[in-house]
Amino acid sequence: MNFTTFLFYAFATILVLASLRVITARNPVHAALFLVLAFFQAAGIWMLLKAEFLSIVLVLVYVGAVMVLFLFVVMMIDIDLDKLRAGFWNYLPVASIVGGVIVLEMAAVIWRAFPSNGGAVVPEAANTIGQTKALGLLIYTEYILAFEIAAVVLLVAIVAAVALTLRKRKDTKHFDPADAVRVKRNDRLKIVKMDATVHAPVAPVETKEAP
Structure with missing residues (x-):
């Protein structure tokens, strides 16, 4: 080994x-x-x-x-956490069946993926599998249409996620960034002129002597 x-x-x-x-x-x-x-x-x-x-x-x-x-x-x-653990063992039989089916499917794919020439790999394919240069050439030449469609789908997903987060809900306080950008100094600060106030003299407090 x-x-x-x-x-x-x-x-x-x-x-x-x-x-x-x-x-x-x-x-x-x-x-x-x-x-x-x-x-x-x-x-x-x-x-x-x-x-x-x-x-x-x-x-x-x-x-x-x-x-x-x-x-x-x-x-x-x-x-x-208690709510997440509730009913865990009840789903174990179904989860075991689904997991077994997935394992069998993956085993079938791997079994059929091996070449029929005794396990020998073609040297040309072995030298280009997983390399960044070879992958880039394939993406931007042969699979350019599929790559652009995937990019558009991801862009739509991003826009949809932003649109869902910006929706108005009654239980949350909505904030519009555009209004915050357009705000001016006079909208935030207002100077008010007031007449000066005159404090009245405080009368002395009379104290009574104890008998």
Whole structure:
């Protein structure tokens, strides 16, 4: 066993354990942190397979953006853990069946993905799998239309998310940034002239002597 094979088994073992802890951890913050660990191990496996672009994208997009946002949301809102755990074991049979079907489908895909020539990989394909240059050439030449459609779909999703957050609700205070930008000094400050007030003299307090 060489060092690369040892790293693969180490990354794979930690990935499986971290994935199990994601679904078994009682604290949502701990589950999110285990998911971050699982993403890092998957990125390490991609790097061992010489797919450096996929590895970097996995770390930057999922760990650097999605999971950080998820952690902020989990830590800022008040989550009722007892309500989340309620009925967990009731869904276990259905979850087991769905998980088994997914495992069988992935096994079938992986089994059919192996080449029929004794497991040998074509050298030309092995030298270009996962490389940033080869992927960029494919995206901007052969798959340019699909890439532009995906970009438009993502743009529409961003605009829709912003529009949903800007909707007016009765239980929240609405703030219009345009009104704040157009505000002037005279709208915020008003100088009022008032006549000077004269304080009346205070009469001395008479004190009675004790008999």
